[in-house]
Amino acid sequence: MAAIIEVQGLTKSYGRKRGIADVSFSVDEGEVFGFLGPNGAGKTTTIRILMALIRAGSGTARVAGLDCWHQSVDIKKLVGYVPGEPALDPNLTGGQILEFFAHLRGGVDQAYLKQLIERFDLDTSRKFRQYSTGNKRKVVLIQAFMHRPRLLILDEPTSGLDPLNQHEFDRMVKEVRDEGRTVCLSSHILSEVEKTCTRVGIIRAGSIVRIGGVAEVTAIKRYEMTITFGDAVPADAFRTLEGVIETEALDNGHTVRLAMQGPADAVIKAAARYPVVSLTSHEPSLEDIFLRYYEGDAAAKEAEHVVA
Amino acid sequence: MWWLRSVFLKTLRDYRVAILGWGIGMGLVLVATMASVATLTTTQQAREQLVSLAAQFSWNADVVAVDTVGGYATFKIGIFIFLIAVWPLLAGSRMLRGEEDRGSLDVLLSVPRPRVRVALEKLAAIWTALLAMGVLIGLVAFAGGQKFGATFSIGDALLFGLNLALVCALIGGLALLISQFTQEQGPAAGWTGGLLLVFIVLDMVHRVVPNTEWISRLSPIYYYNLSKPLVPSYGVNVGAMLLLLALALILSGSSVWLFARRDIGGTVPLPRWLRLPERTASQALPVGDWSLRSVYARSLGMIAVPAMWWTLLISGWAVWVVVVVQQLQAKLSALLASSPAFINVIKNIGGGDATLSTGLLSAMLFFLPLFLMAFVVTQVNGWSADEQDGRLDLVLAAPQPRLQVLLGRFGALATATIVISLITLLATAAAAAYAGLNLDLGNLAAATLGMVPLGLLVAGIGYMAAGWLRTAADTGLLSFLLAAWFFISFIGPELKLPDATLRLSAFYYYGTPLLHGLQLTSVMEVVAVAVIALGIGAVRFARKDIAV
Incomplete structure (x- = not known):
């Protein structure tokens, strides 16, 4: 399979604050790739560069062979995106938000959109500000899936979802994979990534420390x-x-x-x-795993074992 | 860190900018009214004319010693109570409901501290802030009074501030009480604003219609007006001030009592007959909604309601001045004859002879572009806040070029300014016909439609600055620019500022269109600067990191 996401030597800093340094990885078309790391590790920064919301200091990021910054509009036609912290017009209803984004995408299959609304059992008549955290997440998930994108980039997509809806989300990811489309999702929950992903990249303190199949990564699980x-x-x-x-x-x-x-x-x-x-x-938290396995020299040693 | 030791101190810390800004700002508004007293009372005849003129506006406030600095300031500040009450109105509606909206009250109430204590500490912070504002207003008023030869003492000035703080505490308490019954803070602020308007009108009734004082007594503003500390011969009405205090305590106390007994995030249950019909859950989509079809359409949808209110304000002001200008000009004639300084001020602003209706009208319409630019500042603030708070992320994740998103939003704002100007033109023309005022229609169109380039200029500068500055700084910069431009054009000619300085003000390029039409080169210059600023803003927006 050809790579749909290619990231090479990506670096981004926010003044004195750390961003990411020399991040490289690729995601093949048709796979479900998990981007794993503790809070503040650089997952969101990497994803926001892919979505051309921020510009990399150096390095290259390409989606479907297109440059993420210079050809971002073409890329966004292929991508469905869920941000880590969904912020939308609080005065619009869920239904209005979905219709608005459907228009921005040049129209979507209304029957499929209604099907997604039913699957998540979303009340579309409430204002965004009145939604619970989980319902806000449902709105942004539906807008990411509704145009059947070739690539889904999801930043901590299940945060705030109840187990039933998490299960529905897992099913949707599997359907996407079965249709040959690609999912790149970030998470800080190892078990969630284990469940849905075929390959995993672990990022810590702005650097990739390990990339490999799920089995390889879970072998480190204490x-x-x-x-x-x-x-x-x-x-x-x-x-x-x-x-x-x-x-x-x-x-x-x-x-x-x-x-x-x-x-x-x-x-x-x-x-x-x-x-x-x-x-x-x-199961210890991912943070515990990182603290134990990647402190000091151990991080460097593990990084040497990166599996491309 | 000392400020974070308690809910009270933390809340007071949040109000520190408001205390300084509102306190000093309102104090300066008061002092500004004092500044003109000397020029209005140069002769006994002018003094009598001033009293006579004030009597024509007695619906606004009681006419008590208006030929003195303190009396004139008290009279002029009358209607401004609405402006002064804005802060307590917003603070009261936000105090608990705003925090519930944001979800931050859940966290605050998870600490081992009784709910009532948290509410009381927050309330105490508002009251302390109001008291501090009152003291600042009093001190600034006293300093101004000293400068302009007032006879009131520092004690009188502080009592004025206290009276103001008391009525503001009452309004804040009312907003707090109403917010216990609303799901969001906006409606609470809106209802309180509406009630405040009703109170002001009720207070006016007895000054307009004889034997109706009993109606005015239903309004707390009436009791506020019973004290005039800046007029030493009138003094304060202790009973009225105590009544204001008692009402404020009752409103705030009942709010806290209700808050302690209701669900966080919920409202005090209303009687069944007062409840809105229950909303049924739905999975329908608003397929035909025009306002969702593009960024431009959505931006128009967002701007429609505030634009409507600003249209009412701007066109309402224009209609009012057109209707009253002849009457006003007649009343002012003697005053103008005896006060060359006043004539100069009007001439500097209006560009024409103040003894003519059109000259006076031109001066009064000078405020139209100022209002329109203030509206634009609020909208630029919204754009900047949307970017800063991440609300543009998903829009920019759709296949829309950044330039298109920016221009869509700017285009909606430009459309709104054009619509506001057009409606103002139509309303003013109709008012002129009704009042029998013979105005040059071309010049009237120039005066109203000529506001549009100024609005676009402020928008362009705001969009450009938003590329680098955060929301508060961007709004602050634009507000400062407006104030500076207004000062340069309003006071500058009187101060004999050089032409190069006068040219720094956008109002310079607006000119005096009601008398002289629009100068095409001036309009083109403003439009050119607006386009350049917007261009820089667009380039910056296309290249910048979003929400960083």
């Missing part, structure tokens, strides 16, 4: 397991087990907290030898 026992148990019994990275004894040895990466089978079997009161496991 999680924490906390096991509480009826009696005190030796934490050392877990230290050398497969998947265990760190152990910590708490509550006079009644509780063991384990930092895990990989399968938990060995830990479960070892814990079963003792009277288990409770076992909890939670």
